[in-house]
Amino acid sequence: MATRLLSGNRAERGGEMAIHAVLLGASVISIATTVGIVFVLLSESLRFFDLVSVWDFLTGTVWTPLFRPAHFGVLPLVAGTVLVAGIAIIVAAPVGLFTAIFLSEYAPDRFRRIVKPMLEILAGVPTVVYGYFALTFVTPLLQRWLLPDMIIFNALSAGLVMGVMIIPIVSSLTEDAMLAVPRSLREAAYALGATKFEVATRVVTPAALSGIVAAVILGLSRAIGETMLVTIAAGATPRLTLNPTESVQTMTAYIVQVSFGETPQGTPVYYTIFSVGLLLFVMTLAMNILGQWVVRRWRQAY
Amino acid sequence: MTHQQTEHANNGMAPEASITAAAMDGALTAHDGAVTAAVGAAAPERPPAPDRPISLRTENMSLYYGDFRALRDITVGIPERTVTAIIGASGCGKSSFLRSFNRMNDLIPNARIEGIVEMSGVPIYDRRVDVAELRRAVGMVFQRPNPLPLSIYENIAYGPRRRGVRNRADLDGIVQRCLTQAALWDEVKDKLKQPGNELSGGQQQRLCIARTLAVEPDVILMDEPCSALDPASTLRIEELMQELGHEYTILVVTHNMQQAARVSEMTAFLNMAEDRAGALVEFGPTSEIFTNPQEKTTEDYITGRFS
Ligand SMILES: Nc1ncnc2c1ncn2[C@@H]1O[C@H](COP(=O)(O)OP(=O)(O)OP(=O)(O)O)[C@@H](O)[C@H]1O
Ligand SMILES: [Mg+2]
Numbered sequence: 001m002a003t004r005l006l007s008g009n010r011a012e013r014g015g016e017m018a019i020h021a022v023l024l025g026a027s028v029i030s031i032a033t034t035v036g037i038v039f040v041l042l043s044e045s046l047r048f049f050d051l052v053s054v055w056d057f058l059t060g061t062v063w064t065p066l067f068r069p070a071h072f073g074v075l076p077l078v079a080g081t082v083l084v085a086g087i088a089i090i091v092a093a094p095v096g097l098f099t100a101i102f103l104s105e106y107a108p109d110r111f112r113r114i115v116k117p118m119l120e121i122l123a124g125v126p127t128v129v130y131g132y133f134a135l136t137f138v139t140p141l142l143q144r145w146l147l148p149d150m151i152i153f154n155a156l157s158a159g160l161v162m163g164v165m166i167i168p169i170v171s172s173l174t175e176d177a178m179l180a181v182p183r184s185l186r187e188a189a190y191a192l193g194a195t196k197f198e199v200a201t202r203v204v205t206p207a208a209l210s211g212i213v214a215a216v217i218l219g220l221s222r223a224i225g226e227t228m229l230v231t232i233a234a235g236a237t238p239r240l241t242l243n244p245t246e247s248v249q250t251m252t253a254y255i256v257q258v259s260f261g262e263t264p265q266g267t268p269v270y271y272t273i274f275s276v277g278l279l280l281f282v283m284t285l286a287m288n289i290l291g292q293w294v295v296r297r298w299r300q301a302y
Numbered sequence: 303m304t305h306q307q308t309e310h311a312n313n314g315m316a317p318e319a320s321i322t323a324a325a326m327d328g329a330l331t332a333h334d335g336a337v338t339a340a341v342g343a344a345a346p347e348r349p350p351a352p353d354r355p356i357s358l359r360t361e362n363m364s365l366y367y368g369d370f371r372a373l374r375d376i377t378v379g380i381p382e383r384t385v386t387a388i389i390g391a392s393g394c395g396k397s398s399f400l401r402s403f404n405r406m407n408d409l410i411p412n413a414r415i416e417g418i419v420e421m422s423g424v425p426i427y428d429r430r431v432d433v434a435e436l437r438r439a440v441g442m443v444f445q446r447p448n449p450l451p452l453s454i455y456e457n458i459a460y461g462p463r464r465r466g467v468r469n470r471a472d473l474d475g476i477v478q479r480c481l482t483q484a485a486l487w488d489e490v491k492d493k494l495k496q497p498g499n500e501l502s503g504g505q506q507q508r509l510c511i512a513r514t515l516a517v518e519p520d521v522i523l524m525d526e527p528c529s530a531l532d533p534a535s536t537l538r539i540e541e542l543m544q545e546l547g548h549e550y551t552i553l554v555v556t557h558n559m560q561q562a563a564r565v566s567e568m569t570a571f572l573n574m575a576e577d578r579a580g581a582l583v584e585f586g587p588t589s590e591i592f593t594n595p596q597e598k599t600t601e602d603y604i605t606g607r608f609s
Contacts, residue, residue, distance in 0.1 A: 108411070109411055182448075184444065184446060184448040185448060185450065185451070186409070187406065187409070187442075187444065187448065188444070188448040188449070188450055188510075189450065189460075190406065190409065190437060191404060191406065191437055191441065191442040191444075191514075192437070192438070192441075192460055192461045192464070192513065192514070192517055193434045193435065193437045193438035193461065193464060193517060194434065194464065195434045198464070203450065206451070207451055
């Protein structure tokens with residue numbers, strides 16, 4: 001008896017340890033990669049900041065690293081990024097929320113089974129396709145009907161199309177949050193004579209609010225990090241503006257531009273890739289931290 | 303025999319053409335004057351439960367979940383202002399039966415009702431019935447307390463606010479009255495702003511009862527309201543049911559025979575047939591069902607000689 005107990009135990013422990021090791025290995029890989037990326041970003045950025053002061057970088061309003069005289073004020077790139085991502089989220093947040101409400105509260109099962117995969121296909125379309133869609137379809141459409149004077153590369157159509165692109169992220173995460181709202185809560189409201197609309201807006205939405213906010217923030221950080229679409233459709237003109245009809249350049253689009261240009265290593269222009277990348281990283285990190293804070297702060301116990 | 307087929311597509315997109323709230327109210331409460339007068343008299347002489355006017359009535363009601371028939375041909379008339387207990391083995395369809403009176407089964411895809419279901423003579427599965435209005439007239443307390451994620455106060459105020467009560471003093475009055483009625487006021491009067499779901503289970507259940515009262519229903523459906531509660535809370539809720547039974551039509555599902563005997567004047571016994579469809583075996587005054595059941599299965603169930 002005792003031996004059986006002991007041997008079983010040992011075998012068990014051996015198996016446990018192997019599983020433990022595999023899981024640990026997997027997480028070490030992802031952690032190590034992250035640490036490596038941050039390390040490279042930081043160390044290369046430090047060299048940049050030997051050449052340009054952090055203050056000038058963060059507060060400068062002119063970004064002309066490729067011309068003479070070179071200016072390294074990152075605000076025009078930040079403005080371009082915020083502008084495009086802002087337009088995107090203005091489109092994606094309400095549409096995503098309404099889609100989610102519709103799917104989780106209104107749509108019959110059959111309809112949901114058709115629409116959900118379609119949304120997932122939308123999420124799977126390569127971003128380059130969205131870019132050309134913005135450039136060759138949305139921009140001409142806007143020029144034709146609304147804004148005849150708008151130039152071909154502009155923040156507006158890039159932002160609108162990016163909004164469409166992130167709708168699936170926002171709606172599917174929002175819907176998950178709504179489906180997690182227990183049925184008993186819906187029943188409570190229905191039993192008090194609430195209509196479907198009231199249940200959706202006053203019970204389910206508040207109960208899922210933390211998840212909804214997280215979905216929007218995730219969509220926003222996706223928009224901030226999106227590269228291909230803005231490179232194609234938003235232009236390459238670093239400009240400190242919040243006018244959506246103008247051509248702008250986002251941080252990501254700038255990094256692409258310089259990475260593909262013939263930039264000798266060691267020059268200030270080369271290091272801007274890392275400093276702009278670092279700032280981008282800090283921005284999305286801040287969004288995610290904000291998201292988690294909001295989730296914790298607004299979580300509704302049910 | 304009329305056998306009305308009311309099939310409802312569970313398609314929330316098309317808002318039901320509604321019998322207007324006013325018309326519905328009229329129909330549902332047409333009898334109010336007479337009964338209030340009777341209750342208001344010095345010595346309220348209530349007729350024995352079986353002789354009271356019928357509030358909820360079904361005729362050959364069957365309920366299906368898809369192809370599965372959960373209830374078969376139930377014909378019953380539930381008297382108003384009476385506590386009626388529904389007893390029967392687990393899975394025989396008690397909850398399903400209860401939920402067909404406030405159309406809660408509408409929320410379940412492919413649930414379907416056949417036959418007649420009436421409240422005060424109004425066929426509640428009629429296309430013109432405003433379901434939200436029906437659910438205001440037929441309140442429900444669930445097995446597990448399910449306060450809304452709001453404060454104690456807002457849980458109670460939810461129903462009245464929906465009716466359009468905006469005045470703060472009116473709302474305060476309703477909140478106090480309903481909490482008092484549900485025997486909870488003294489325990490929570492100093493913390494009305496606290497979340498409702500931070501109360502104990504028994505308190506939450508009384509909160510849910512108070513919340514239901516605030517909607518001013520005619521009927522209250524209770525699905526095993528005490529099954530998650532300790533004996534002390536159970537006792538309080540039983541007392542509450544008995545009190546409320548003078549004013550409201552109460553339908554309570556319970557697995558506790560003593561409870562059924564203590565609180566109800568009428569008892570309905572449901573039982574499962576071979577095909578697992580629940581059928582009404584016996585319905586009558588509680589005292590008779592418990593002391594002199596007409597059916598062998600009823601006696602077996604009540605005395606615990608039941609598989
Ligand atoms: N949503 C549903 N979909 C399909 N079948 C259901 C659904 N709800 C209940 N049923 C079935 O209907 C029958 C009756 O269920 P119901 O919940 O009404 O029983 P009950 O008498 O309340 O049981 P209990 O005493 O255990 O609560 C059961 O066979 C159950 O499996
Ligand atoms: Mg039940």
